Amino acid sequence: MLRLVIKKEFLSSLRDIRLQISGTILIVLMLTAVLVGRHGQKEIQTQRTKAQSAMYDKWLNQGNKHPHSAAHYGQFAFKPKPVLSFLDIGLDNYTGISVFLEAHKQNEVQFSAAQDSNGMTRFGEMTAALILQVLLPLLIIFLTFDIFSKEREEGTLKLIHAQGLSMRQLFMGKVWGTYLMVLLIYLPIIILAYLLLDQRSSNLDPAIGSKFLSLTVGYAIYFLVFVILCVLISGFARNSGFALLTLLGLWIASCIILPKATANLADKVYPAPSQFEFRNAIKKKVKNGIDGHNPSDERLASLKQKVLDQYGVASIAELPVNWSGIAMQAGEEYTDRVYDQEFSRVEEIFNKQNRLSEWVGFINPYLAVRNLSMSLAGTDFHHHVAFAKAAENYRRAFVKKMNKDMEVNHKPGVAYGDYNVGQDMWASIEPFKYNLPSTSKVLFNQWRSIATLAIWLIGLLLLASVYAPKISKL
Amino acid sequence: MLEAINLSKKYGGHQALINLNLKVSPGEVFCLLGANGAGKTTTINLFMSFIQPTSGEVRINNLEVNTQSQETKKHLAYIPENLSLYGNLTGLENLQFFAGLGGEKPDKPTAELLLKSVGLQPEAVQKRVSQYSKGMRQKVGIAIAKAKQADNLLLDEPTSGLDPQASNDFARLLQDMKQNDVAILMATHDLFRAKEGGTHIGIMKAGKLIHSLKSEEITLQELEHLYLETMKAENHAEVSY
16 A cells, blocks of 8 residues: 555655656756766866875975975975765865965964855855755755645545555655655756765775765654655645645745854854954963973973983083074973864864854754754865865974974084075975865764754654654545 | 544534534445535544544544544545645656655656546646646645545545536546545535535535435425525425425
8 A cells, every 4th residue: 555655745746846847957957066066076176186186296306405494495285076975065265275384383274165265155155965855855845735625625535545544654645755756856967976976086085985874864863854844744734834834834944044044153152263363362471481480491490301301411512413493392382282272272162163153953954954964974074174184284294303303403603594404305395285074073073963864753753653644534 | 435423523612513414435426515504524534533533533444533533544545626646756756756755656657557547637747746727736635546446435625626627527426436436525615516426415505414314305496495595594394405
């Protein structure tokens, strides 16, 4: 019986001219978004790979110079464009793409696409994620708003009931029939997207397969949640008009109003410092000490005494190592500590803001799937922070190497300009390489979103099983 | 067998059905006559368990409808006044779908034969139902009822809006079913069809079954007189034929 209802619902939807048109539009939009997105991702990644390689070449060929000058000469780290960003651009347009790595300074990741674009970027791009998260649910609404009410209004519900089909069976038949129709639109696009992945994709992210699969399953659950919710509302709506209004109201609230309201609320509840405040706090703490009672001149004097004691000498001139190298590395390390402290504070604020959005996801599955999708596509806040941290670790390592060389090899008494190193030294620094977080780490970060989708699915199935028999036949 | 025992239904303050008692045995056709709002459709709806009775019992083949709703459906076929089918499906697909829900889904040749047996033109079988007239839809409805091979049939004004030819075809099919020992309860406004096709006739007014008689006991003229007098009368005890 269930199979009969599923087949009938699927056939009816397939033959509905309104759905044929809207489904075709949606498929064309998705095809365009996927193909254009994949082309764009490949092009951007090629550019960034080239830029990264060109900058490393410049580093290698900077000529002979003092290692500290080389630390100031610096390097660039380019953020790889995650492969799955062609499905979900996430925050990628708003976070920077590269960071200049140099001695003494933790620079920001800069040059976001939004900085270089006109105001239209603010309205978002037509990505596969936008279509899957926002437009496909709209199609589900048009598929389901009158799925019960129309049958009640036209009287077919009576005839079905007369044949001995229970309302629970009918309900599930309608759910699966509609879901089959949704999969008919969704799966071909997802298969096409999968086929567009190639060898280069797995080079950039070895976990691409499992992330793609998780993304596919995540969206499939989201659609099922939406289908059950819509069929349930249609079942209890007084008439088709009321059902449509209710569902459109819910769609506007969940896909448009709540996400904006949540972002504003998160910003109010957990206000983040401005970039100026962040930089100023670091500057102050470096100057006055982390606790505010350890000024830089006192720290330097204390370090000097410690080094003199260590080598058993009375003055810097008697030291067998380069004092400037030691002092600079100590300064770096202190600044790093301050930076880490301040950065952790800001990161925690952003994490709290994101967590609030994830908790709100418990009442709004759209937010849950949005967060999960961004995360699996590698375009969320966690990925940006992971890149920024990797770049900063790389900076610290290469600056430390320069300082160490200066400390050990730049003998006291030799003038700054007279101690130079060359390409062998530069080549000892490996090129910057950033590995995207693993699938398990991404999924762990998104446990709230996953739990949200699971709770919605199980909750709605339970609700349907209890309330479907109560749907009126008249 | 269809049976109503002291059956009553109240909608808020309105008493739609009052202490109805009737029994339709196999091979009998009980026609319920009455003006709009008399309680005919409420009676049918109670047999179908679309609504719950305020008091009393409804039994189908001795099974209590309220407690064994799904079980009773196996023994019951139903044709409503305005038979709605799925416009996007063909007549054949509609028959296969509804008959499949009621039991075995008939294969294509069987379904085509069934539709032919109720008088649907062969060229209409593969057309979408959105292109059907009311009479054609009603024929598909009859085919659905026939496919179920139930021993009880409920009809809610099945000939309303049908042309005379279709109405006549319908009466013929009803006779076939009667001869196959099906118990039929039909709500109708059509006195002629009730007299010609029914074995028993009931006249309802304001939720009450005022008269219940065998059709062989009365002529069409007498039935018409009785019906009109019943509709006019304030006190039903005064009406007799």
